[in-house]
Amino acid sequence: MVDDKIQKAVRRLLEEYSQAYQNKDVEGILELFVDSDDLVVIGTGDDEWVNGINELKSGFERDMDQADTINVKFRDISISSSSNVAWLSSHMNMEATVEGQEIYLPGRLTAVVLEKNGKWLFANLHYSLPSDLQEEGKAWPEI
Secondary structure, three states: OOOHHHHHHHHHHHHHHHHHHHOOOHHHHHOOEOOOOOOEEEOOOOOOEEEHHHHHHHHHHHHHHOOOEEEEEEEEEEEEEEOOEEEEEEEEEEEEEEOOEEEEEEEEEEEEEEEEOOEEEEEEEEEEOOOOOOOOOOOOOOO
C-alpha cells in the first residue's frame, strides 16, 4: 500500500503539471522534472523522444507555440512507491485549440517520479495514444 503522504505528493505533482500546461508556463513545467541527462520523456510524435532538460524545454516550447489553449486532465490514477521512487499510470486526456480547431487526445500516461530534497519530480514520462489501426478485441492491428 502506498503511503498517504506520497500519494498526495504525486497527485499534487500531476495537478501542478496540468496547471502549468494550461498556463503555457514552460519554466513552471520544467521545474517539475529532474535536471539530469538520464531524464527521458516520450510523446506521441515520432520525434518526441527527448533526453535531458534542454531537449525537454524545446519540446514544451513547441507544444505551447503551436496551441492557442491546452488543458490536461488525469483520471484513473494508480500510484505505487518504494522509498523515494514512485511510479504511476493514468489516463491523461489533452484538449487543445490549434489554429482555431479543437483537438481531443484520449491518452495514457506512465511515469517514474523521484523525491529529491523533499520535492517529487518526474524522472521518466511516457504519453501515448491508443492505436486507431487496432480494432477493439483484436490483439494485432490490420496493416
